[in-house]
Amino acid sequence: MLNRPIRENTSGHAVVVSNHALNGSTNILPTINCTINTLEPGRDQHPHRHNGVAVTLSLQGEGVYSVIEDQRVNWIEYGVQITSPAFLHSHHNRGGARMRSPIIQDGALHYYARTPDSVGLNRSCISDASVSYQSIE
Secondary structure (H helix, E strand, O other): OOOOOOOOOOOOEEEEEOOHHHOOOOOOEOOEEEEEEEEOOOOEEEEEOOOOOEEEEOOEOOOEEEEEOOEEEEOOOOOEEEEOOOOOEEEEEOOOOOEEEEEEEOHHHHHHOOOOOOOOOOOOOOOOOOOOOOOOO
């Protein structure tokens, strides 16, 4: 999987962890998604939004940073980053090694509850100005 070519619209490689008992679903639990993301050195993941919260654990994050709602957040090894629903964010790897991070999301909850647009992904999003992202050092 890591040897697949990176193309213009490819931002990185990911492994989606799923549960066979959920009959073809891409979830590990009925309401939880889990993905292991990677990003090669020098690459950028395009800005995007998620329906639910994203909890990201940095396993390899030297030289990696995220931009969340126009705020730069430098990654630290084994640091946890929480991205609020609908916040525009991107990830950038300027380090010398492949970024590795498992991500847990509750996006499946919105799918099963039939609230896929509950955070306004199809409308203009207004960020909570009281939320500030900072590196933990």
